[in-house]
Amino acid sequence: MLPSWSESASRSSVLAFLDAASEIPPSERIAVFDNDGTLWCEKPEYIQLEFLVDRLRAAVARSPELAGREEYRALLAGDSTAVGEMGLQRVATALLELCADITPEAFDRTVREFFAAARHRDHGVPFRQMRYRPMLELIGELRAREFSVFVVSGGGTEFVRAIGDDFYGVPPQNVLGTEVEYRLDRSTGAVRLLRTNNVAGPPNEGAVKITGIHRMIGRRPVFAAGNSAGDAEMLEYAAAADGGLAVVVDHDDADREYAYASVAGSLDDTEPILETAARHGWTVVSMADDWRRVFDHDEARHG
């Protein structure tokens, strides 16, 4: 079981949770996973941002004048200082305009086309191969125990939905992220939805993840995994359930992935997640020490 996990305290804690799962009523077996940095790699850039910049390049190829817009110019130049100064929110909002006025189905196709062609810039593999193999094994074990598995992402709901089934076996109704507003359109006859460039409410991070989980699932999860301060409340919520387990991924593996301190995409001045985890006694997974493989393309380590 969990062959990509080394013998370690974190693996023991996960196994103990799985062993005790039969004591949880099946309807309460709800597991929630953050996505970026928890199920797949978020470095050197969020994959969704890579997608949006890809969309930007396609838009500029059609309408070169777009390249003059401040947010777009910084993105195309790869000027991360300028992007950082403008803030992810402002940049993301500008990029959302590139996906406005299309149906969810058309957006879905666009995302799938991106994933079919794109490669991770450092690893040179399709992004599907940037999923963490140990987490896929864990999802499999949870599902074998009749858990309902949900992805609760700070990223866009529709973006994650487009790949959720193929990447994680998670259907659209089990994906909750940051949502855009839609508008009804009847201009082609039958009623349909069209994306707008407005984000519907605050980004799905921090306390918003808890209220979103309640809104969508209606039950308190007994398992949560995350990697940044944007997941702290969700982890706290699951850990406080009877027999609940909270798992935090520590990105300390510069060789096979990246070594960095995770931060929430949209939250400032939050406690570093490893400090929160230590304070609460959550299970921390060291990528370097606790995972024999991170990706399929890694050679397995002994341990």
Added chain:
Amino acid sequence: MLPSWSESASRSSVLAFLDAASEIPPSERIAVFDNDGTLWCEKPEYIQLEFLVDRLRAAVARSPELAGREEYRALLAGDSTAVGEMGLQRVATALLELCADITPEAFDRTVREFFAAARHRDHGVPFRQMRYRPMLELIGELRAREFSVFVVSGGGTEFVRAIGDDFYGVPPQNVLGTEVEYRLDRSTGAVRLLRTNNVAGPPNEGAVKITGIHRMIGRRPVFAAGNSAGDAEMLEYAAAADGGLAVVVDHDDADREYAYASVAGSLDDTEPILETAARHGWTVVSMADDWRRVFDHDEARHG
């Protein structure tokens, strides 16, 4: 199949849809049902309003001064003219205060206790027996064909969730209704949610049902059933799907249920649903003619 349905055009249309379901990919077999007046009886009063008035009586027993408040006074006196003049929204908001500052779990228990004791004022039976038997049969047939069944109600999400599994076999994550806001509370140590008396966004009626369906399910349903103008957009949305079916319940049975023209709880100046249905060619179910039984306690009619 569908033993409580008479031989009729509406039954034939439902059977044709069920026969063709095998042509729909399983992941797209999404069916949505309105609740009040579609799955259970909504007369002489919405069952949720009966519940809230029950809560009001309990609150007045503890704090008699509450009876002086205008909305409460009208409700306790059964003064439907005064209630109508204040509007359902104002009255419901006042009643929501009685359920504020408790956890979703405590609210859930309160709703279950109500259903265990309460009786329908005209039929004298528990509200569970006020479910429409033909609709339960239809849900069973859909589920036998691997449909995911969702309840999309104008009523409160948590109220319907409390009975969804027992009444319809629908788990909490498949219930979407009008939502209250929650707040995080740590006063007892572990983090938890507490209900507020604020409704989160507009009531779940009309176009809001479509955007809510997209938000929660992420797919366009291929089947929808409703009974009022508050369901019109949802019905239109499902009917426009490939092979989609929209079913409208016509309350024309004064003998076994009630004869009335359905209206949306919160929408004014909308087209009567039977006119909308006729314009679009949707399937209209006459309770009087098309259902051999409405409730379990009815004797079956031949036909």
